Amino acid sequence: MLESKIIKLTVRDVRFPTSLEQHGSDAMHTDPDYSVAYVVLETDSDAALKGYGLTFTVGRGTEIVVCAVKALSTLVVGKTLKEIVSDFRGFYRLLSSDGQMRWVGPEKGVIQLATAAILNAVWDLWARVEGKPLWKLLVDMDPAKLISCIDFRYITDALTEQEALDILVKAKKGQKSREEQMLKEGYPAYTTSCAWLGYTDQQLTQLCSEALAQGWTKFKVKVGADLQDDIRRCSLIRKLIGPNNTLMIDANQRWDVNEAITWVTKLAEFHPLWIEEPTCPDDVLGHASISKALAPLGIGVATGEQCHNRVMFKQFLQAAALQFVQIDSCRVGSVNENLAIILMAAKFNVPVCPHAGGVGLCELVQHLILFDYISVSASLNNRMCEYVDHLHEHFKSPTVIRNAAYIPPKDPGYSCEMLEESVQKHHYPEGEVWRAVEQQGKP
Numbered sequence: 035m036l037e038s039k040i041i042k043l044t045v046r047d048v049r050f051p052t053s054l055e056q057h058g059s060d061a062m063h064t065d066p067d068y069s070v071a072y073v074v075l076e077t078d079s080d081a082a083l084k085g086y087g088l089t090f091t092v093g094r095g096t097e098i099v100v101c102a103v104k105a106l107s108t109l110v111v112g113k114t115l116k117e118i119v120s121d122f123r124g125f126y127r128l129l130s131s132d133g134q135m136r137w138v139g140p141e142k143g144v145i146q147l148a149t150a151a152i153l154n155a156v157w158d159l160w161a162r163v164e165g166k167p168l169w170k171l172l173v174d175m176d177p178a179k180l181i182s183c184i185d186f187r188y189i190t191d192a193l194t195e196q197e198a199l200d201i202l203v204k205a206k207k208g209q210k211s212r213e214e215q216m217l218k219e220g221y222p223a224y225t226t227s228c229a230w231l232g233y234t235d236q237q238l239t240q241l242c243s244e245a246l247a248q249g250w251t252k253f254k255v256k257v258g259a260d261l262q263d264d265i266r267r268c269s270l271i272r273k274l275i276g277p278n279n280t281l282m283i284d285a286n287q288r289w290d291v292n293e294a295i296t297w298v299t300k301l302a303e304f305h306p307l308w309i310e311e312p313t314c315p316d317d318v319l320g321h322a323s324i325s326k327a328l329a330p331l332g333i334g335v336a337t338g339e340q341c342h343n344r345v346m347f348k349q350f351l352q353a354a355a356l357q358f359v360q361i362d363s364c365r366v367g368s369v370n371e372n373l374a375i376i377l378m379a380a381k382f383n384v385p386v387c388p389h390a391g392g393v394g395l396c397e398l399v400q401h402l403i404l405f406d407y408i409s410v411s412a413s414l415n416n417r418m419c420e421y422v423d424h425l426h427e428h429f430k431s432p433t434v435i436r437n438a439a440y441i442p443p444k445d446p447g448y449s450c451e452m453l454e455e456s457v458q459k460h461h462y463p464e465g466e467v468w469r470a471v472e473q474q475g476k477p
């Protein structure tokens with residue numbers, strides 16, 4: 035089936051009106067409608083084999099991403115899966131370095147989100163053809179083959195191919211037992227569902243108490259709009275979860291560098307493990323200053339959900355500007371680029387704690403973090419994967435959480451396939467959900 039040829043790419047604008055109830059709200063995104071550019075690759079295979087992919091976006095931005103996916107589609111349609119995966123590095127370059135399209139990137143912003151959507155669909159297709167969930171495809175793959183999927187251009191000063199290979203070969207030891215452990219216990223998660231910025235104190239209290247009862251021990255709170263509110267909310271949640279559970283705070287890029295240091299210092303009494311996205315996501319040296327200033331308070335800096343590509347992550351790592359690497363399955367160039375980031379994090383000995391939530395981000399990124407544990411880092415120390423309890427019901431193979439841990443998916447593929455009924459209902463603007471929203475006079 036590797037010979038299957040991709041004969042058609044469709045992409046749809048699928049949005050969920052999450053802003054109506056303030057789900058997902060933060061200091062910078064006050065009314066997010068969680069959305070995806072949803073890609074389906076059709077093949078000429080007898081088995082009606084398809085590959086499903088997506089990238090996460092927010093509301094009106096989706097139509098631009100859909101356009102970019104269409105613009106890249108000619109590079110994938112007509113290729114066989116074999117042609118792609120036998121030189122995956124070359125195919126990544128073809129998409130990311132196209133002579134006319136790269137001007138609107140390169141390897142950043144909308145065009146990189148579109149690249150992610152397409153490549154996620156290709157990886158999904160490949161994993162389906164191999165009959166394995168994506169994490170297992172990666173875990174079983176020969177290290178040299180894995181390395182051949184990565185574009186090392188611009189990162190060899192931080193990580194050479196040989197070093198990457200050595201990391202993978204070294205981590206072969208104990209791989210089997212780590213895989214068994216994951217299948218039994220799952221990968222540890224934290225929840226962001228309790229404390230979106232637009233939630234009332236009452237909602238926060240209720241959701242947090244429910245989460246505690248379900249066994250959650252690690253919680254993330256949105257901060258950054260108003261210091262007094264932050265103090266009140268952090269104090270409330272710290273009281274609810276007690277001194278031994280873990281608290282993280284997330285400012286979604288709200289502050290200038292010095293402001294970040296002053297503000298977070300005032301929240302230090304609540305003992306957050308990390309401050310996430312304190313300032314502009316491109317400001318490597320700013321993050322380094324914040325990291326340095328907050329280290330004596332025992333607070334680390336986490337970032338990555340809006341980090342363009344492997345080159346930015348390289349600089350963050352080189353400058354000791356982050357203490358937690360937040361990979362995102364849809365922001366950078368799919369599995370190919372995330373492999374590079376995961377391996378660089380291993381070289382620099384910085385834990386990977388993925389960003390998830392949105393639509394489908396949990397479904398996808400669980401595969402990458404399982405691979406990280408089983409085949410790269412071999413450690414759970416200071417590591418956990420984000421979980422948000424929204425919109426899973428729209429997926430064919432939704433995430434399974436047990437005892438606050440991700441249970442490894444079993445279905446073949448990259449867990450990107452959505453229920454066709456959900457796609458149609460939420461298709462923007464003609465889906466029935468959006469027609470109803472419009473009739474009620476909401477945005």
Ligand SMILES: C[C@H](O)[C@@H](O)[C@@H](O)[C@H](O)C(=O)O
Pocket residue numbers: 057058059060063066092226284286339389390391392420
């Ligand atoms: C707009 C989104 O909900 C963000 O607030 C969200 O991704 C967040 O930063 C997170 O870390 O989960």
Ligand SMILES: [Mg+2]
Pocket residue numbers: 284286310311339389
């Ligand atoms: Mg965040």
